[in-house]
Each structure stands twice: as C-alpha cells, then as structure tokens.
Amino acid sequence: MSSxxxxxxxxxxxxxxxxxxxxxxxxxxxxxPQLSHDEISRFNFxxxxxxxxSTQIMPGVKEAFDARVEPKFMATQGRGFKDRHxxxxxxxxxxMFQWWSALRRATMETRQQAGRWVTLRQADHLNAKxxxxxxxxxxxxxKPDLPLPRxxxxxxxxxxxxxxxxxxxxxxxxxxxxxxxGIFATTGGMLGRYNDGxxxxxAAWVKEALPDLxxxxxxxxxxxxxxxxxxxxxxxxxxxxxxVDVGAPMLRYGLARAKTMGVENITFxxxxxxxLSDLADESFDMIHSCMFLHETSYASMxxxxxxxxxxxxxxxxxxxxxxxxxxxxxxxxxxxxxxxDAFYNNEPFWTKMHEVDLDSWMVAAGFAPDKLIHxxxxxxxxxxxxxxxxxxxxxxxxxxxxxxxxxxxxx
Amino acid sequence: xxxxxxxxxxxxxSKGKRPYFLDTDVERLTNIVLVLAQELAVVRERTDTLERLxxxxxxxxxxxxxxxxxxxxxxxxxxxxxxxxxxxxxxxLQQEREALQAQEASSEEVADELAKV
Numbered sequence: 001m002s003s004x005x006x007x008x009x010x011x012x013x014x015x016x017x018x019x020x021x022x023x024x025x026x027x028x029x030x031x032x033p034q035l036s037h038d039e040i041s042r043f044n045f046x047x048x049x050x051x052x053x054s055t056q057i058m059p060g061v062k063e064a065f066d067a068r069v070e071p072k073f074m075a076t077q078g079r080g081f082k083d084r085h086x087x088x089x090x091x092x093x094x095x096m097f098q099w100w101s102a103l104r105r106a107t108m109e110t111r112q113q114a115g116r117w118v119t120l121r122q123a124d125h126l127n128a129k130x131x132x133x134x135x136x137x138x139x140x141x142x143k144p145d146l147p148l149p150r151x152x153x154x155x156x157x158x159x160x161x162x163x164x165x166x167x168x169x170x171x172x173x174x175x176x177x178x179x180x181x182g183i184f185a186t187t188g189g190m191l192g193r194y195n196d197g198x199x200x201x202x203a204a205w206v207k208e209a210l211p212d213l214x215x216x217x218x219x220x221x222x223x224x225x226x227x228x229x230x231x232x233x234x235x236x237x238x239x240x241x242x243x244v245d246v247g248a249p250m251l252r253y254g255l256a257r258a259k260t261m262g263v264e265n266i267t268f269x270x271x272x273x274x275x276l277s278d279l280a281d282e283s284f285d286m287i288h289s290c291m292f293l294h295e296t297s298y299a300s301m302x303x304x305x306x307x308x309x310x311x312x313x314x315x316x317x318x319x320x321x322x323x324x325x326x327x328x329x330x331x332x333x334x335x336x337x338x339x340x341d342a343f344y345n346n347e348p349f350w351t352k353m354h355e356v357d358l359d360s361w362m363v364a365a366g367f368a369p370d371k372l373i374h375x376x377x378x379x380x381x382x383x384x385x386x387x388x389x390x391x392x393x394x395x396x397x398x399x400x401x402x403x404x405x406x407x408x409x410x411x
Numbered sequence: 412x413x414x415x416x417x418x419x420x421x422x423x424x425s426k427g428k429r430p431y432f433l434d435t436d437v438e439r440l441t442n443i444v445l446v447l448a449q450e451l452a453v454v455r456e457r458t459d460t461l462e463r464l465x466x467x468x469x470x471x472x473x474x475x476x477x478x479x480x481x482x483x484x485x486x487x488x489x490x491x492x493x494x495x496x497x498x499x500x501x502x503x504l505q506q507e508r509e510a511l512q513a514q515e516a517s518s519e520e521v522a523d524e525l526a527k528v
Binding site: 042 | 413414415416417420421422423424425426427429430431432433438441442445446448449452453456457460495499502503506515516518519521522524525526527528
C-alpha cells in the first residue's frame with residue numbers, strides 16, 4: 001500500500017474556508033443559459049458580497065442599535081420603542097444601518113444587471129429553446145388576457161426589473177431565466193444546486209409529518225418558475241401536479257426547465273390564485289405555497305385561503321411556507337430588520353403580511369381550529385458543496401435565511 | 412438580429428421609487444465603486460485561472476504577454492468589452508434617467524394600499 005502522504009509542504013490557508021462554493025456547482029438543467037468565465041465571476045463576487053454583508057457588516061447594525069440608537073431614543077423620548085416602525089425610523093438615522101442598507105440595495109441592483117446581461121444577450125436563443133420545448137404541449141395553459149393583480153402590477157418585486165410578467169419579446173423567458181441563475185448570488189448558495197432547497201424541505205417535511213399521505217393531485221400556488229415544485233413532483237412521481245402563477249414567462253420557462261430535468265408530471269397554469277374557478281371543487285389532496293403570501297395583499301389573502309378550502313378534498317392538506325410572523329415575543333429590533341425587504345427591496349406587503357394572525361385567517365376561510373398545522377423547515381441541500389441553513393449559526397440574515405415556518409390545515 | 416439590446420436593458424430600473432440611505436451623491440458613487448470592485452474581482456479570478464492553466468501547460472512566458480500588440484480585430488473586440496463594462500459601471504445614472512419619466516409609489520405607500528380590505 002503506497003503512502004498518500006506527500007513530503008511536500010502544502011500552502012496553508014490563513015483560516016479555514018467558510019465562504020460560498022464556486023458558482024459552477026449550480027445545476028445545469030437544459031434551459032440554463034451559457035455563462036462565460038467573467039459572468040460566473042460576477043455571481044461569485046456578488047454571493048461573497050451578500051455573505052460578507054450578512055456575517056461581517058449586519059452584526060454591526062445590532063451593535064450600533066445597542067450602543068447608540070436605542071440609548072439616544074430613550075434619552076430624547078423618555079421611553080422605549082412602541083413598535084418596529086419607530087425602531088426602523090431611528091435606525092435610518094444611524095450610519096451603520098445606512099451603509100449596510102446602501103450596500104445591500106446596490107448589491108441587489110448589481111445582481112439584477114449581472115443576470116440580465118447573461119440572459120438578454122442570448123434572448124433569441126433562450127426564447128427559441130423554450131418555444132421548442134413548450135409549443136403544443138398541453139401542460140402549458142396560458143391566459144393572455146388575464147388581468148394582473150395590483151400587487152404584481154404596482155411594483156417590481158425584489159427589484160427584479162419587469163417582475164414576473166413582463167415580456168420583452170414574444171415567448172420571452174429571459175425574466176425567469178435571470179431569476180433562476182441569480183438566486184445563488186442573492187442567497188450565497190443557501191438554496192442548493194437547483195435553487196430548490198425550499199421545495200426539497202417541503203417534500204421531506206410532508207413525508208415525515210404525513211407518512212400516509214399519497215397525494216394524487218397537488219396544487220402549488222404562486223409557483224413562479226417552479227424551482228420549488230419540481231422536487232415535490234419528483235417526490236410524488238405518481239401525482240398530477242398543477243403549478244399556478246400569474247406570470248406567463250415564468251410558466252413557459254417553468255415547463256421547459258422541468259422537462260429538461262426529466263420531470264413530466266407538472267402542468268403550468270396561468271391564473272390569479274384568488275380566483276381559480278377553472279379548477280373543480282375538492283379536486284386536490286395537497287395544496288401549498290412557498291414564500292408567496294408575502295407578495296399578495298390583505299384583499300386577496302382571504303380569497304386565496306377560501307379557494308384552497310374549496311379546492312381541497314376532505315382530508316386533504318394545505319400549507320404555506322413563509323418566514324416567521326411578527327409575534328409579541330419577537331424583539332422589535334428583529335421585526336424592524338425583517339421589514340428591510342418590505343421597504344427597501346420592493347416587497348411592500350411583507351411587513352403587513354407578517355403582522356397578522358394567520359391561524360384566524362385560515363379559520364375564517366373555513367378550516368377547523370383543531371385541524372390547523374404548524375411546523376418549521378430548513379433548506380435541504382447537498383451538504384458536500386452547499387452551506388446548510390439548519391447548521392448555520394454564523395448569520396441571521398433577517399428574512400433571508402433559508403429556514404421557514406409552515407402554517408396550514410387539514411380539511 | 413434581436414430587438415433586445417442588452418447594453419441598455421441589462422441595467423434597467425425596477426418599478427418602484429428607489430430609497431436612498433446616504434447623501435444621494437455618496438450613494439450613487441458607492442454603487443459605482445461596488446461595480447468597479449466587482450469587475451476587479453472578475454479580472455482577478457480570470458487572471459488566476461489563466462495563471463493556473465499556464466502553470467500546468469507551460470506554453471507561455473511572461474515576456475510574450477508584456478510585448479503583445481493587438482490587431483485591428485482584436486482591438487475592436489477589446490473596445491466592445493469596454494462598452495459593456497461602462498454600461499455596468501454607470502447603471503445608477505441610467506436609472507435616474509428612467510425615474511424622470513415615471514410616476515411611482517413608494518413601498519410604504521403600496522404597503523398601505525395593499526393592506527386595504
């Protein structure tokens with residue numbers, strides 16, 4: 001047996017490496033655009049900037065809050081903070097919060113430009129590829145005259161120019177493709193090879209929490225480009241999966257992407273999930289949303305919950321995966337930090353959605369109080385190459401950590 | 412030829428009034444500096460790849476790099492790269508131009524609107 005130990009001294013790193021993996025670990029499905037060496041380097045840089053901001057700069061915001069923001073407020077007002085909005089407004093005057101915020105916003109905008117350059121320079125090729133994969137496929141059901149909900153039309157969510165719906169050319173898929181390829185940079189690789197750490201977590205959670213559930217029909221509401229529904233469709237290969245979203249480009253890209261990954265049991269349907277009257281009563285065993293409710297509105301949420309109640313078979317399960325609600329137990333500082341994406345990353349409803357009692361909204365939609373479900377999940381990723389949110393104690397990237405709450409009900 | 416011009420559209424502004432946290436000029440400059448830092452990292456990584464591959468294959472010497480002169484075609488390709496580069500560096504000014512032509516609500520205003528039952 002030969003010795004594997006070299007006599008040559010190896011270059012020792014200054015410290016153990018704990019940063020994001022190289023972008024090249026991201027999964028290359030068939031709708032993936034061509035990325036040059038420089039374009040990959042941009043995503044590497046941006047993943048590192050986001051990781052640096054959350055681990056090295058953001059803790060300074062809490063330190064500044066304790067050292068000067070809160071004491072100054074107490075001294076001038078003669079009382080503590082009443083609510084998270086007072087905290088945020090006080091933080092806005094502090095240089096540490098200002099600089100962290102300015103850099104976080106700049107990083108998000110730079111990430112958008114980096115991804116859009118990649119997809120727009122090869123738009124014709126990507127759009128032709130999506131067309132070849134989806135044309136005449138009955139699993140893509142578009143409604144070109146569907147009115148956009150105000151919550152989509154009013155603002156481009158997470159500073160993504162054109163949001164989920166804009167088409168720069170006929171059959172455009174460059175928007176979702178940009179979304180897909182850049183999630184790595186935004187999360188520092190926390191969502192795994194196919195950005196599906198959330199969907200994988202849902203599949204694992206359902207199998208553990210409900211081992212007897214053998215869903216025949218599954219509905220994903222607010223599915224986007226389907227990155228979270230693909231692992232669910234893979235986990236239940238016998239099921240017929242329906243993914244609904246308002247954005248045609250997302251659905252077109254979603255079907256093409258899923259097909260190139262060998263996933264054939266998802267139908268992508270364009271619709272406003274507050275009115276799914278095209279779908280029959282009691283026709284689904286399982287309905288879920290993943291990081292979706294915070295992009296809707298108070299006007300639509302009761303309708304969404306009512307639709308899930310109507311669409312579920314008796315004994316069926318519905319659940320929504322979201323960041324935790326703002327409860328009285330959550331410190332106001334944490335609530336204010338979690339509101340950052342609402343006010344400064346174009347997620348306006350985030351703040352209002354997280355303050356309501358979701359249980360009472362579910363009950364109002366017809367679910368029995370004793371049939372409500374609560375749980376928690378963390379992104380499931382390949383631990384050899386990706387950072388694991390469940391084990392990550394170094395950062396609490398308020399609102400962006402890849403660990404979520406589950407609220408739902410059995411009908 | 413595609414009607415989509417990535418040089419213009421890649422840096423498009425997202426809908427919604429942009430918040431500023433610092434003196435606006437300082438923040439604009441911060442955005443420019445961030446992208447310069449990004450492109451420095453890009454070049455650094457490319458150089459790193461190059462040096463590692465050269466080290467493996469041993470086909471080039473440093474002297475050949477020092478004395479290299481581009482042809483017309485090569486110089487044009489370098490110029491096109493520089494155009495793309497500057498569109499990245501000056502994205503925030505492009506979005507100021509776009510903001511001049513848009514009437515948009517802030518996230519706070521939209522949050523209140525969306526909370527109306």
